[in-house]
Amino acid sequence: MNFVEFFKQLGKEDIPIAGGKGANLGELTNAGIPVPPGFVITSETYRKFITDTGIVDEINNMLANLDINDTPQLQKVSNDIKNLITNTDIPEGIQRVIIEAYNKLNLDVGLEDDVVVAIRSSATAEDLPDASFAGQQETYLNISGIDDVLLNVRKCWASLFEARAIFYRAENDFDHSQVLIAVVVQQMVNSEKAGVMFTVDPSTGAEEMLIEGAWGLGEGVVSGTVTPDTCRYDKVNDEVKSYKINTKKTMFTKNPDTGATEQVDVPEDLRDKQVLNDTDLEQLTTLGRRIQKHYNAPMDTEWGIENGKVYMLQARPITTLDDISEDNQESLDESERVILLKGLGASPGLISGTVKIVSNLDELDKILDGDILVTTMTTPDMVPAMKRANGIVTDEGGVTCHAAIISRELGIPCVSGTGEATKTLKENTKVTIDGKKGLVFEGVIESQESSESSEQQVVSAAAPLVTVTDVKVNVSMAEAAQKAYATGADGVGLLRTEHMMLASGVHPYKFIEEGREDELIKTLVDGVLKVVDVFYPKTVWYRTLDAPTDEFKTLDGGQDEPEEANPMLGWRGIRRELDQKELLKAEFKAIKKLHEQGYTNIGIMLPLLNSPSELHEAKEIAKSVGLIPHQDIEFGMMVETPASAIIIEDFIDEGLDFISFGTNDLTQYTLALDRNNELVAPAYNEGHPAVLKLIMDVIKKCREAGVTTSICGQAGSKPEIVEKLVKAGIDSVSANTDAVPTIRKLVAKIEKQIMLDAARKTLYED
Ligand code: PEP
Ligand code: MG
Numbered sequence: 001m002n003f004v005e006f007f008k009q010l011g012k013e014d015i016p017i018a019g020g021k022g023a024n025l026g027e028l029t030n031a032g033i034p035v036p037p038g039f040v041i042t043s044e045t046y047r048k049f050i051t052d053t054g055i056v057d058e059i060n061n062m063l064a065n066l067d068i069n070d071t072p073q074l075q076k077v078s079n080d081i082k083n084l085i086t087n088t089d090i091p092e093g094i095q096r097v098i099i100e101a102y103n104k105l106n107l108d109v110g111l112e113d114d115v116v117v118a119i120r121s122s123a124t125a126e127d128l129p130d131a132s133f134a135g136q137q138e139t140y141l142n143i144s145g146i147d148d149v150l151l152n153v154r155k156c157w158a159s160l161f162e163a164r165a166i167f168y169r170a171e172n173d174f175d176h177s178q179v180l181i182a183v184v185v186q187q188m189v190n191s192e193k194a195g196v197m198f199t200v201d202p203s204t205g206a207e208e209m210l211i212e213g214a215w216g217l218g219e220g221v222v223s224g225t226v227t228p229d230t231c232r233y234d235k236v237n238d239e240v241k242s243y244k245i246n247t248k249k250t251m252f253t254k255n256p257d258t259g260a261t262e263q264v265d266v267p268e269d270l271r272d273k274q275v276l277n278d279t280d281l282e283q284l285t286t287l288g289r290r291i292q293k294h295y296n297a298p299m300d301t302e303w304g305i306e307n308g309k310v311y312m313l314q315a316r317p318i319t320t321l322d323d324i325s326e327d328n329q330e331s332l333d334e335s336e337r338v339i340l341l342k343g344l345g346a347s348p349g350l351i352s353g354t355v356k357i358v359s360n361l362d363e364l365d366k367i368l369d370g371d372i373l374v375t376t377m378t379t380p381d382m383v384p385a386m387k388r389a390n391g392i393v394t395d396e397g398g399v400t401c402h403a404a405i406i407s408r409e410l411g412i413p414c415v416s417g418t419g420e421a422t423k424t425l426k427e428n429t430k431v432t433i434d435g436k437k438g439l440v441f442e443g444v445i446e447s448q449e450s451s452e453s454s455e456q457q458v459v460s461a462a463a464p465l466v467t468v469t470d471v472k473v474n475v476s477m478a479e480a481a482q483k484a485y486a487t488g489a490d491g492v493g494l495l496r497t498e499h500m501m502l503a504s505g506v507h508p509y510k511f512i513e514e515g516r517e518d519e520l521i522k523t524l525v526d527g528v529l530k531v532v533d534v535f536y537p538k539t540v541w542y543r544t545l546d547a548p549t550d551e552f553k554t555l556d557g558g559q560d561e562p563e564e565a566n567p568m569l570g571w572r573g574i575r576r577e578l579d580q581k582e583l584l585k586a587e588f589k590a591i592k593k594l595h596e597q598g599y600t601n602i603g604i605m606l607p608l609l610n611s612p613s614e615l616h617e618a619k620e621i622a623k624s625v626g627l628i629p630h631q632d633i634e635f636g637m638m639v640e641t642p643a644s645a646i647i648i649e650d651f652i653d654e655g656l657d658f659i660s661f662g663t664n665d666l667t668q669y670t671l672a673l674d675r676n677n678e679l680v681a682p683a684y685n686e687g688h689p690a691v692l693k694l695i696m697d698v699i700k701k702c703r704e705a706g707v708t709t710s711i712c713g714q715a716g717s718k719p720e721i722v723e724k725l726v727k728a729g730i731d732s733v734s735a736n737t738d739a740v741p742t743i744r745k746l747v748a749k750i751e752k753q754i755m756l757d758a759a760r761k762t763l764y765e766d
Contacts, residue, residue: 004097004098005040006104007029007039008029010025011023011030012026012027016043017044018043019122019181021120021182027294035312035313036313037109040122040183047180048091049157062081068167069384071384074166082159082162083158098149102115109187114145118186119153119183121183123179138155138159138162140152141188143188153183157183190306191218191304192216193215193216194214194217196221197284197303199291199292199300201232202408207466208233209235209285210233211284212229214275216266217252218303218304219252220263224398224416225250225263227248227396227397227398228398229248237468240281243276248270248272280310284310287301288301291315299316299317339598340440341420342418343421346399346401346408346415346416348413349412349413350434351372351390351412351413354370355374357374357375357422357427358385359375359422364384371389372391374425375392376396377395377396377401378394378403392412393425393431401417403416404416412435413434413436417438430443430444434598471490471732473485473489473740474493474736476496476498481534487740491601492531493734494712495528495541497542500524506557507552507556508583510555511586512583517582521589521590529599532602536601541602542602544604545583546573546607548567548570548571549562549571568668578614584621585624585625589625591604600633603636603657604627604634606638608638608665612650615637615655622635630657635657636708637659638659638661640663652701659702659708660712661710663711664714666691666695667713671690696728709731710731711732711734712734717736722735722743723750726754
């Protein structure tokens, strides 16, 4: 057994001897990722220290009768054990090995003076996929000279017995004597900027890197003292999706005179300045991809940048992805919600409770079961109180701050970085927090359980197979949204609203005629909410009402529906809604309401258009309710009549964000075959050359005009047609829930083939 191992000798399987941090630094080093050099004092060294010195029995005795819920007693035992460890000399044999390793590091680095190191504890139960003990053990920065190294190694060992660590272990049924601690000794990176990076979105599993960065050393971001800049990077399109500059008031730096780490004010000119430039982002995202690829798993990393070069300081698997399940079944019942505060969605879930503002640790006792803990920023000492809380709201911090990490671990909703929760929220009032969207609402809002079976509600958010062409899903019933989401679809390419609108059993126009528009809007809001909430922030294209008249007849108030010889060619889609504009208006009002509640992931899609004037008129109605097409909301149309395909340029001129092929109708209208008539069913063929010609032509013209193209008819679930469309450059394919996995695989394969063909072509042409 070695007392010390250099990073080169370690890999990710060495967690038992090097702890999570040490093992992963070894793994990264060996994978060629830039990591500052260092070594690990193994966990066995700690075991030998406590046994050879005989202090192990004293420690066990002190823990034996401890009641972890008796806070003063917990504090006392913790202090006694820590003092015992820090004041006990390290036996000679162990000391010698540590001194030799430090001297070797000095030589490797090639410095004349003592190398300045960071000393971090690396607990063997830390950083494991299912037991994130973030923030529990200590880090000592800017340490140099062997005496200080030895002292801080003992302090790291002692940190295993911080009161919160004892509490956490007991709560999670970890045997104290089985949890050993390793210590990482690593050359210090004097970062000018630093932060964290998740290689996928930690709250949804989406293929989007989340990078947080602030000035100075990384401690500010990790501890949540600073509200960092937040960058979301779209891995599929290889581009920055959003970059939010936050005000960074404070930073951690090395004092040039004393060498100590200190917290200082950020100079005025840097506070609101963007931390990460293009070069930084390029280096970070490249490393992020390499690390995820190397581990073959989504990762949570820490990084620092010194003299423009990125160093990785830590990596571990993201601990929360398997838990992304029940929170998605929660959706808000009422549209009458008052938003008190906006922050970051740090830990998903919707929960209500009584506000308890904690200004200092003495006040923790006032947090009772079910309260909402509101504080500037949580600290590890607050964990026992956090466990009692229903949810957490903080003033400061990003989505990787302490409050965020621990809340995700505890499975409670958290909104971080609100800026002013401790000032705005009133003690003892009821609030509801939405930890997915980062909102705090006034009062209690009930969550709604989906009626799907629990089996269907379990959502696997593991990173889906990545395709450049989005693979979306069609949804018709709100209750099926969970299942649709579980496919890993990139959004909803068609939300059929008929079921939602007709589910009330009342003819929609009856609501209008009886002056009950509000009820109609509420029915729609309630239904659509269940879908847009589950899919948030992925886009859901809401298709406005398109029910043929025969489907209305049985509804209360449907007796006056006209008798049509062929409803498929009749009064449906946009035609009807421009005749009964109140219906379209009510739909837009419902969307507007959802928009105001933060559900901006909705697009509007109009069915059965034949003329650009219909598109224009619908836009005017949207504007009249305060939704500005293309600006507030994506506005598009289905291409499902030959007329619309043939004159697509005219629609483009009128203004379109996207089109989606409704091949069910496009086929029936092109081939003059009633899609509901089984007599002609054998001749019904979406792959007919005439249908395909129309489609290809529209894709080409839309591509030239920068209009997004998609397909949501049944043909989007048919491999032989999807293959043709992907090759033609369609932007997304929306399939039925059951077909999504197959279509995803197929699309990935076709895309690879396209790239290979292109590469070969270049090769042979050269
Ligand atoms: C279509 O026509 O292809 C379509 C998706 O719409 P619907 O089936 O609802 O008419
Ligand atoms: Mg249709």
